[in-house]
Amino acid sequence: MLNEKNKSLLNEMRFYIQSHFSVSDTKASEILMELEDHLLTAQQEGKSFEQVFGQDPKSFCNEIIQELPATSKWEQIKIIAPIVPLLLMWRFLYGFSGELTISLYENIVYLVLSLALFYVLFIILRAGSFSSKRNSFWMMYGLGTFVLLVYVGFFLLSGRILPASPSLVLHDGAAYMTAIVSLVVILYSLFGSLLNKKR
Amino acid sequence: MFTQMVRGVLEGCLLAVIGEEETYGYEIMEKLASSGFVFAREGSIYPLLLRLEKEGTIASTQRPSPSGPNRKYYHLTLKGEQQLQLFRENWNELSQSVNNIMDRNYRKEDDA
Structure with a gap:
């Protein structure tokens, strides 16, 4: 088992290397291993980090x-693609209220905005790698507030700026099912x- | 120039160590260190290993290690063996020329 210092520094290295989407993820995992x-x-032999x-x-x-070899565009898409339905689906949870309105333009802008935020966050977090804990804490706090403000701003303004139609309105059963x-x-x-691991 | 030279020589030595028998990162570093290579940081061999693997001079297989995570064992490819042979020839030639010049300088200093 790695000691605390080694483990946390290695985790920093892991994040820093794997947050570069331009390099092959498989090869990055291999070298990190x-x-x-x-x-x-080295630790067992008494050597320092x-x-x-x-x-x-x-x-x-x-x-x-x-x-590290560069990743293909296809590999990059495979990493980002699963995030897209997830970003949309948590909005569909609103269907539990019995009526769900899915507005086309609002959802497109929301997706683009979220992916852009996601990208910016990674770049900022990567730049802050290997900094002291105190800095990291304040950075996380600042970033959290920033993301929250962007979303609040978006939801306040989107209704006024973006056209409401075309939109899909689901009622009762359909809304609940969605x-x-x-x-x-x-x-x-x-x-x-976690389920897969237990099996 | 010195760094580039050391890197080239280190690459040749990495090939030679891997050519002796199938081996993994830590063991390669230990073998190089026991032959007199001094590392500012032991990890320096990994960017080189990555490059050699990318160039196709070495290849690897993964097997479980006693310490836990899987371990990558390296061996030379055919291209690697040819590269090693080339390095040996070049090194012999170069080291002989350098020694000749150094010896001549040394003798001159002695005479004076």
């Missing part, structure tokens, strides 16, 4: 990223991996 194995053996990865782990990670299916899909995507 090797680095973990190396660090574990710095002896293995140097004083500046960020620059070490950059060297690794430079040598909401239930959405809930199942969301829960499965969140906890499905």
